[in-house]
Amino acid sequence: MSVKQRSQTLKRSHNPFADSFYQLRVLNGEEMVGNTFEPFFGRLTEPLVPVYPEVLQVNLGKLCNQSCAHCHVDAGPDRKDEVMSRSTMEKILQVLAVHPIPAVDITGGAPEMNPNFRWFVEECRKLGKKVTNRCNLTIIVSHPKYRDLPVFFAQHDVHVVSSLPYFTRLRTDSQRGEGVFEDSIEALKLLNEVGYGKEGSGLNLDLVYNPSGAFLPGNQSSLEHEFKTQMLRRYSILFNRLYVITNLPISRFLDYLIESGNYKEYMAALVEAFNPATINGLMCRYTLSVGWDGRLYDCDFNQMLNLGVDSPSGHIDTFDLESLMARRIVVNQHCYGCTAGAGSSCGGEITA
DSSP states (O other): OOOEESSOOTTTTTOGGGSHHHHHHHHTTSSSSOOOSOOGGGGOSSOOOOOSOSEEEEEOBSBOSEEOTTOTTOOBTTOTTOBOOHHHHHHHHHHHHHSOOOEEEEESSSGGGSTTHHHHHHHHHHTTOEEEEEEOSHHHHHSGGGTTHHHHHHHTTOEEEEEOSOSSHHHHHHHHOTTHHHHHHHHHHHHHHTTTTOTTSOOOEEEEEOOSSSSOOOOHHHHHHHHHHHHHHHHOOOOSEEEEOOOOSSHHHHHHHHHHTOHHHHHHHHHHTBOGGGGGGOHHHHEEEEOTTSBEESSHHHHHTTOBOSSSOOBGGGOOHHHHHTOOOOOOGGGGGTSBTTOOBTTBOSOO
């Protein structure tokens, strides 16, 4: 299997930023840099509380065929031990069978590398859940056993969301690794062949853009128009929507910010761009995140910082929705990333 690896994971290289507690100390000015930024909770007029969950986001593991420069999961081919077990998946399915949570958002790593991935998708669909899969694209062409994934996705009406940093080779490969762009284009063509992204097919293919450097993303609507025009003109590729996501200052991107000397400027830009109109639409309010080991979090980013839910129901084994609905959402300095400008979530911009 080919591995698109730009660098080692933080964990494998014994980088201090592999420690989530260390990341939080940096974000709060207790390590390396002085804390010159107002605590995020000070921007809230009242504590963040959840609404009934619309999405159960499930991280099937940190194993990935890529090791991307800005990966907030610190995923990579060496994270073989951090893969969700079938027994944990069965407990998730039990929760989904009892509670009318309409959507399951599957992520990783490369979730398709979990040996029980296809079974889990099938079981979620049997329960009538809408399934989204966050696919890095290159996994589809990385090995013959994955090449039929587009057909599998189509058979089960899976909403495919795929990262593509840009519509050119140089910018994509600089962030994702050499050869990623070429493989991504091949995978997108395979998805188009089975109907994804084509009008009237009902098969949704959305792309995700995040900046390649220490700056905030541009307008989602404008970028989507540009991406659609260029992807069709250059590669005859169709897709439905473009999600624009702000890089959050955690994990590898935090390491990059410190290493490049851009941390203070980037954090200042996030703080200055704080938009209170994003608060009601934050994904942590309507999403519950399940880690590969079954622990529960308010969102995917809190998961990567090991900031578990503020509830006695902290694991899928002890899932109690009444208790979870009574919790307050855990916030920290990285939350400025989701509230800057038009806001940022797994579904792109929050405000128009």
